Amino acid sequence: MEVVQKMISAHKKLEFWAGLKPDELAFVDGKKEITFAELNIHTLKVTSVLRELGIDRGDLVCTMLPAYLDWPVTLALQIIGATSFAKPTSASFDLYAEPKWLIALKEHPQFSIQNTIVVDQNFAERVNDAESYIPSQELLDPSNLMRLCSTSGTSGETKYLAYSFSDMFSRLFSPSAVTFVGNGKFLNLMHFGAAQSYFWAQRALNAGKTYFTSGASNDALFEFLRKYSIETIYGSPQQISIFMQNLRNAGQNLDSNFNLVLGGSAPSPKMLEMIREENKCSIFNSHGSAETGFISACDVTLKDAPGLLIYPNSIVEVVDENDSELSENQIGLLRYKVPGACTSYLNNPDQTKKSFRDGFFYSGDMGYKSDDGRLHITGRSNEVINFGGVKINPEQVDALLLTEIGIQDAASFALDDETGIPKLAVALVVDHEFDEEVFLSAMKVKFTRAKISRVFKVNAVPRNQNGKILRRELSRKFNN
Amino acid sequence: MDISGILSFFAKLKPDALAIADDSNEITFSQLDANVRRIARLLQINEIDTSSLVCTMLPSILDWQVTLALHILGASSFSKPVGSRLDPVLKPDWLISKQLNPDFPEDKTFIVDSNFGKAVNQTDKLKDAPGFTSPEFPARYFFTSGTSGASKYLVVSAENLLAKIRHQGGSELVGDRDGLNLWQFGSTQSYRVALRSLNEGRTFYTCGYYDYRLPKILKKYPIRTISGSPIQVSSMVDTLIQTGTKLPRLGTVILGGSAPTQIQINRIRQHLSARIYNSYGSTELGFVSMHEIVEGRTLGGVISPEVKLEIVDENSAVLPKGEVGIIRYAKAKMPKSYFNSEAATNEYFQNDFFYPGDTGFLDESGYLHISGRTNEVMNLGGVKISPERVEEIALRTIGVLDAAAFALIDDKGVKRLALAYVKGPEFSKEIMESNYQAELSEFRVAKFVEVEEIPRNENGKIPRSNLAELIFGSGSKND
Numbered sequence: 001m002e003v004v005q006k007m008i009s010a011h012k013k014l015e016f017w018a019g020l021k022p023d024e025l026a027f028v029d030g031k032k033e034i035t036f037a038e039l040n041i042h043t044l045k046v047t048s049v050l051r052e053l054g055i056d057r058g059d060l061v062c063t064m065l066p067a068y069l070d071w072p073v074t075l076a077l078q079i080i081g082a083t084s085f086a087k088p089t090s091a092s093f094d095l096y097a098e099p100k101w102l103i104a105l106k107e108h109p110q111f112s113i114q115n116t117i118v119v120d121q122n123f124a125e126r127v128n129d130a131e132s133y134i135p136s137q138e139l140l141d142p143s144n145l146m147r148l149c150s151t152s153g154t155s156g157e158t159k160y161l162a163y164s165f166s167d168m169f170s171r172l173f174s175p176s177a178v179t180f181v182g183n184g185k186f187l188n189l190m191h192f193g194a195a196q197s198y199f200w201a202q203r204a205l206n207a208g209k210t211y212f213t214s215g216a217s218n219d220a221l222f223e224f225l226r227k228y229s230i231e232t233i234y235g236s237p238q239q240i241s242i243f244m245q246n247l248r249n250a251g252q253n254l255d256s257n258f259n260l261v262l263g264g265s266a267p268s269p270k271m272l273e274m275i276r277e278e279n280k281c282s283i284f285n286s287h288g289s290a291e292t293g294f295i296s297a298c299d300v301t302l303k304d305a306p307g308l309l310i311y312p313n314s315i316v317e318v319v320d321e322n323d324s325e326l327s328e329n330q331i332g333l334l335r336y337k338v339p340g341a342c343t344s345y346l347n348n349p350d351q352t353k354k355s356f357r358d359g360f361f362y363s364g365d366m367g368y369k370s371d372d373g374r375l376h377i378t379g380r381s382n383e384v385i386n387f388g389g390v391k392i393n394p395e396q397v398d399a400l401l402l403t404e405i406g407i408q409d410a411a412s413f414a415l416d417d418e419t420g421i422p423k424l425a426v427a428l429v430v431d432h433e434f435d436e437e438v439f440l441s442a443m444k445v446k447f448t449r450a451k452i453s454r455v456f457k458v459n460a461v462p463r464n465q466n467g468k469i470l471r472r473e474l475s476r477k478f479n480n
Numbered sequence: 481m482d483i484s485g486i487l488s489f490f491a492k493l494k495p496d497a498l499a500i501a502d503d504s505n506e507i508t509f510s511q512l513d514a515n516v517r518r519i520a521r522l523l524q525i526n527e528i529d530t531s532s533l534v535c536t537m538l539p540s541i542l543d544w545q546v547t548l549a550l551h552i553l554g555a556s557s558f559s560k561p562v563g564s565r566l567d568p569v570l571k572p573d574w575l576i577s578k579q580l581n582p583d584f585p586e587d588k589t590f591i592v593d594s595n596f597g598k599a600v601n602q603t604d605k606l607k608d609a610p611g612f613t614s615p616e617f618p619a620r621y622f623f624t625s626g627t628s629g630a631s632k633y634l635v636v637s638a639e640n641l642l643a644k645i646r647h648q649g650g651s652e653l654v655g656d657r658d659g660l661n662l663w664q665f666g667s668t669q670s671y672r673v674a675l676r677s678l679n680e681g682r683t684f685y686t687c688g689y690y691d692y693r694l695p696k697i698l699k700k701y702p703i704r705t706i707s708g709s710p711i712q713v714s715s716m717v718d719t720l721i722q723t724g725t726k727l728p729r730l731g732t733v734i735l736g737g738s739a740p741t742q743i744q745i746n747r748i749r750q751h752l753s754a755r756i757y758n759s760y761g762s763t764e765l766g767f768v769s770m771h772e773i774v775e776g777r778t779l780g781g782v783i784s785p786e787v788k789l790e791i792v793d794e795n796s797a798v799l800p801k802g803e804v805g806i807i808r809y810a811k812a813k814m815p816k817s818y819f820n821s822e823a824a825t826n827e828y829f830q831n832d833f834f835y836p837g838d839t840g841f842l843d844e845s846g847y848l849h850i851s852g853r854t855n856e857v858m859n860l861g862g863v864k865i866s867p868e869r870v871e872e873i874a875l876r877t878i879g880v881l882d883a884a885a886f887a888l889i890d891d892k893g894v895k896r897l898a899l900a901y902v903k904g905p906e907f908s909k910e911i912m913e914s915n916y917q918a919e920l921s922e923f924r925v926a927k928f929v930e931v932e933e934i935p936r937n938e939n940g941k942i943p944r945s946n947l948a949e950l951i952f953g954s955g956s957k958n959d
Contacts, residue, residue, distance in 0.1 A: 012785035019782035019847070020770055021654055173646050180493065180681040183702070184657035208653055297493060309492050312485025 010078045010205070011135045014040040017208045026205070030214035030224060032068035039072060047076040047133035049126050053117055055101055057081035058144070062097075064089045064104035067192040067213050069119055071201060073103055078146065079135050085148035085160070086193030092448065096347045097148055097160045142166040148346060149195035151290035152391040152449075160346040161195065161290055170340030171199050172206055175311060176294040177286035181259040182232035187212045187225065189235030189243065194389075195290040196263070216242040222252045231257050234286075236264035237271055238388035241419050244275060254281035261286050264389030266377065269304050270420030276301075287377070291361045292341040296375050307374025314338045316375055317360070318368055331368045333381055335360035383471065385414045387422055392450055394471060400446050401426060406434025411461045413471040415454055415478055423453035427474050430457055454478070481642045483678075484552045484609035487513045490681040498683040501701060502541045503693035509681070512545065517605035520549035524606060526590070528574060530554035530613050535572035537562050537581070538592055540665035540686040544674050546576055546592075551619065552609035558621035558633070559666035567631045569820050570621055612638035621819060622668050624763035625937060633819040634668075634764060643813060644672045645679050647786075650759030650767045652676075655705030655732030660685045660698065662708025662716065668763050669707070669736070695725035704729055707759070709737035709940035710744045717751050730754050735773075736761065738940040739850060743881050745773055760850060762836050764828070765811050769848045780847025787811055789848065791841055796831060804841045804851050808833040839866075856944050858887045860895050865923060867944060873919050874899060879907030884934045886947040888927060896926035900951055903930060 014036070017026065022037035034042070050073075055061060059082045063070050070086055077084040085097060093099075093110045102108055103117045117123070147163045163171065176196065178186045190197045192213060204211035212230055214221060216239035225233070235243065240262055247253065254260070258281035266285060275283060282301045287308050288294040295316065296308035310316050315337040318326045326332040337360050344352040355362050364384060367377040384391045394412040401410035408429040415425035428434070436455055443452055456478055462470040490499070491513035499512040507515070528534060532555040536543050543559050550557040558570065566572070566583040575581055576590040590596065612619055619638040625631060636644065649669050651661055663669040665686070677684035687697050694716055697703070706713065713735060720727065730752055735744075736759035748756060760781050761768040768789065769781030783789050789809040791799045799805040810833045817825040828835050840850040852866040870885035881902040888898035901912075909928070916925050935950040937943050943950065 009785055016782055016785050019845075020772070175680065180490075184682075207648060299493060309489055312482040312489055 009135075010075050011040075011044065013205055014043060014075070017205075021208065024208075025210040025228075027068065027071055027201075028210055028212050028228065029067040030218050030220075031066065034068065034072075036208070039075075041132060042127070043072045043075045043079070044132035044135075045127045045130040046072050047079050047135075048130040049123070050076050050103075050117070051080060051133065052130075055080055055082055059083070059101060060085075060097065060099045060145075060148075061101040061103060062087055062093075062099035064091070064102065064108070065119060066105075069105075070192050071211075073119075074198075074201075075205075076133075079133065081144065083145040083148060083162075085150065086191075086198070087150070088191060088193065090448070094158055096158070096345075097150070147198060149198060149290055150193065151195065152389075157351070157393070157396075159348055159351050161342045162344075162346045163342075167340065167342070168199075168202065171293060172203055174199075174293045174313075174338075174340055176200075176288070177261050177263070177284050177297040178232055178234050180297070181261065181282065181284060182257075183229070185210065185212065185228065185230045186232035186234055186261070187214060187221075187230050189214065189216045189233065189239040190264075190389075196288075196293070199293075216240070217246070219246050219250070222247060222250060225258075232259040232261060234261045234263060236388035237262055237267040238264075238421050240267075240275075241271060241421050244279075245419070248278065254279040256280040256282070258282070259284060263288070265386040265422075266305065267300070268416055268420035268422070270416065272300055272304060272420075274419060287375075289336075289361070289363055290342075291355070291363070292336050292338040295336055295338060298374070305376075307370050307372070307376050310373065310375055316369070323358070326368075328369055328371055331366055331378055333362060334365045334367050334375075334377070335362050337361070385422065385424075385471075387414070387424065387450055390449060392424065394469075397424070397426070397447060398469070400443070401428070403446075404439050404442060406430050406432070406439070409461045411469045411471060411474060413474040413478075415475060417453065424450045425454040425456065425474075425478065426452055427456045427458045427461060427478075429459065429461060481638070481645075481679075482611070483548060484611060486679060487516060487548070487552070490678075494681060497681070499678070500541055500544060500684045500686065501697070502539075502686050503689070503697045505541050507541070507545075512548075514605060515545050515600070516548045516552065517609075518600045518603045519546055520553050520609065521606040522600055522603040523549060523555075523590075524553055525603070528553060528555055530610060530617075532556065532574055533570075533572045534558075534574045534576060535560060535566065535570075537564065537575065537577040538665075539578075539689075540670065542592055543665045544684065544686070547671075548678075549606075552606065552611060554610045554612045554617070556618050556621065558623065559671070560623060561664050561666060569631050570633050615639035620671070622671070622763055623666055632821050632824050634815050635819045636815075640813070641675065644668075645676050647672070647766055649673070650736050650757075650761055650770055651705070651707035651734050653759075653767070653770060654734065654755075654757050654772075657705075658683065658685065658702055659705035659707060659732075660687065660701075660703045662687070662706065662712040663737075668766065691719060692723055694719050695723050695727075698727055698730070699725065702729070705732040705734065706730060706754075707734035707736060710735050710740035711936050711940040713740075713748060714744050717747055720751055727752060732757065734759050734770075738936075740773070740940075741875055741882060743875065749775075760848070762834070764836070765809065765814050765834050768809055771847065778849075780843045780845070780849045783846070783848055789842075790833070799841075801842050801844060801846070804839055806835065806854055807838045807840050807848075807850070808835045810834065858885070858895075858897070860887060860897055860923070865897070867942075870897065870899060870920065870923075870925070873915055874901055874912060877912045877915050879904045880912065882934045884942045884944070884947060886944055888948055890926065897923050898927040898929060898948075899925050900929045900931045900934060900947070902932065902934060 017036040018040035023035050025033055026036045026039040027034040061077055061082050061084050063073055063086045074084050101115050102111045105119055107113055107116050142165045145162050146165050146168050148160045150158050150160050152158055188197055201211045240260055260281055261284045263286040285298050285300050287296045295314045296310045298305055298308045317335050318332040320332050343356050364381050365377050366379045366381050369375055383394050397412040398410055401407055411427045413425055414422040417423050462473045490509040495510035496508050498506055499509045500507040534550055534555050534557045536546050536559045547557055562578055574588050575584045578592055615638050617638045618635045619641055620636045621633045649672055661670050661673050674684045687694055731754050733754045734757045756773040757770055758773055759770045767784055768787050769783045771779040771781045787809050791805040793805050816829055837854050838850055839852045839854050852868040856867055858865050867885035871883045874880045874883035881904045883901045885899050887895045890896050
């Protein structure tokens with residue numbers, strides 16, 4: 001109970017750092033710098049305004065804001081005792097998490113206007129004029145939900161993980177690859193709504209350190225790194241690839257002080273090769289999930305993954321379909337047990353049953369452990385394709401493709417672009433009614449989670465004897 | 481906490497990265513893993529196991545490796561400074577030391593010399609690390625003396641070693657992550673920093689000697705933050721001046737253990753362009769409060785949100801803001817006693833609070849100001865005065881570098897006020913005496929004693945109970 005009390009007092013943490021080092025940076029996102037003193041005052045003022053607007057303890061609130069606006073709002077919701085979750089501005093809502101409130105830059109077509117708080121000039125003025133909120137000393141229930149994080153892992157569908165105050169506390173101290181390298185300062189390229197982004201921001205607040213975040217396509221990122229003496233960059237292979245492209249265009253490269261930490265999905269050998277050619281930085285692979293947090297890592301600076309090293313507090317087992325453990329070098333299903341990991345998806349018993357069993361989390365990854373205890377991930381048990389953390393079920397895409405005019409048969413698959421990043425491609429058997437432009441613009445509306453990057457017209461979709469689409473064959477064929 | 485697992489994880493993830501560095505040694509993660517496992521195996525062959533209590537007296541770079549070996553063997557351990565005495569409160573089964581100790585049998589002592597090094601190198605690595613037998617196992621003892629002089633020990637269970645990593649100490653709250661800790665290795669501060677560094681796979685910087693070797697390590701590694709007692713930092717500044725070393729990269733200095741004098745602060749300012757912080761806490765409960773030392777302003781300590789602190793009177797009634805009283809504080813999962821010391825436990829741990837023996841007040845903003853020590857109020861024939869108040873006057877006088885007030889029993893057996901001082905080039909005794917007449921009219925300082933140096937303990941605190949003896953030699957007594 002006492003431990004939980006510490007977590008509830010986000011305002012006490014803010015007050016402490018604002019008192020001890022008011023002028024030091026709490027949050028930097030490429031657009032804005034916020035000091036601890038500013039974050040403290042601003043958060044308490046935002047809290048007052050949100051209370052006045054009717055947000056109450058226990059309310060579920062969705063935010064669609066840039067990071068520097070999102071963080072004080074999220075902390076204000078924490079002080080109120082509401083449950084928060086962040087989504088990208090263009091995202092749509094679903095049945096699993098129906099918020100009571102939306103706090104966003106503009107109104108959302110799917111959401112009631114009455115319960116939308118628009119963060120505009122009026123809102124900013126109202127916050128400026130507000131009194132600082134005086135937080136209640138009353139204790140909240142440690143099992144109260146504090147945060148939802150969405151994940152597309154395992155099935156390719158959006159699912160939500162719910163974190164209570166006590167979950168939050170145990171996650172706060174779980175390690176991650178970014179803490180193992182560099183000088184402790186790192187730039188996070190992941191979206192602020194991602195589970196690890198949220199926990200890292202909480203961790204920075206807890207430790208009184210600066211949280212650095214930015215979109216990967218910010219072309220002033222190199223100056224950003226220099227300005228704050230940041231030596232470590234975390235992002236998905238896609239994000240890192242965009243960042244490296246910008247760097248190349250600017251004629252810059254990373255020297256041996258820098259560390260790239262790649263998460264979300266494994267980088268392709270081609271991508272690593274390109275980074276190594278032009279840069280002297282260290283490169284690490286970090287593997288984990290929103291469900292469990294960090295699990296394993298390896299150094300890929302010099303050669304491709306020698307296998308992942310499992311962090312001592314994680315248990316990784318390789319099992320067959322009957323959950324019997326397999327011996328070394330045998331490929332099977334991977335399941336993970338990590339202290340403080342989630343045990344269910346919110347409002348989703350079907351997916352929960354599939355992914356959480358006997359205290360283990362089943363990620364849907366296949367792999368094996370080698371003689372030296374290292375973990376090798378070889379693929380997926382289902383057909384989900386991982387596009388840098390955004391996981392997509394190709395069968396779902398195929399079904400959508402077949403509803404389009406002029407398509408007789410279709411298969412979606414992953415195709416590496418020239419930098420080695422997997423992109424969504426489709427192979428289509430078409431008739432005379434097919435019009436590629438019409439097709440692409442229709443799909444853009446129907447399927448928003450990834451863009452179709454290439455269309456290949458084929459005579460037939462390759463299938464095995466059971467009629468299963470041979471997607472790897474398509475990837476191989478068109479990669480060449 | 482799986483120390484053996486963490487050692488091998490980093491030995492594989494970043495084998496060539498530095499795990500420990502001091503002025504003349506660098507140990508990588510793969511070397512650390514190998515060294516610790518060889519030392520552990522050698523100690524295991526010599527019958528050290530989970531039932532053993534082992535004391536180490538070694539320079540920090542050796543001490544940390546031996547301590548990790550004892551951890552993975554599952555033995556209880558504690559560190560003491562090289563050459564210190566053993567006391568009856570905590571009797572070890574084994575001593576691992578640079579030399580024989582007069583208080584300890586030779587046949588239970590491992591001498592860490594070149595022969596020991598050879599033996600380690602010829603030993604195989606420990607295969608299966610047993611680790612601590614249970615979460616409640618007494619994994620580590622920490623020594624504390626405070627100003628009472630009596631040895632006391634705190635015991636930390638295996639599961640609470642993890643809590644040690646989670647709690648930030650004063651040296652980690654401000655400044656950059658890569659810092660050098662001047663505290664000796666046996667202290668909770670240094671041990672925690674070492675353990676946190678290992679857990680996060682980064683370098684533990686340490687220094688066994690505070691002489692010309694200190695500037696060497698500061699220049700060689702990207703260290704931007706220094707923490708230590710005012711005395712340790714002052715002698716570091718002396719060394720920097722003597723060796724003509726400039727440290728432009730050093731951005732933060734954190735002083736702890738005792739309050740720095742204005743002279744110490746001025747000297748640090750003159751030579752370093754770093755921001756200076758004062759940290760307040762205890763071995764017993766860790767970090768309590770901190771504030772930046774800013775010229776021309778007196779700031780109070782910002783109290784940790786994890787600490788519940790109160791100012792109370794002698795009957796434990798809470799006093800209002802602004803009133804000076806006895807400081808007491810508490811934390812979640814705090815220790816409730818000293819090991820094997822009932823009297824000290826009853827004195828310092830009461831009503832679920834720890835009473836550190838300090839007095840102070842909270843200002844209007846709730847910031848903490850320390851004013852003195854409860855047990856040091858001098859009773860001069862029924863009239864009480866705190867030594868800090870007496871010392872302040874001397875320390876404000878030009879040319880006084882350091883001062884200590886104490887009660888001295890004169891040849892008639894009467895307790896009189898005495899002041900020991902260290903003078904600088906601008907010193908004038910007349911000015912000091914007239915300052916005392918003006919500012920301390922109700923007392924007369926019966927004796928001014930010029931000394932070379934004010935004696936202080938490892939934390940920079942003045943050992944007042946035997947100050948007269950330390951200044952005038954044995955046989956002299958104060959209160």
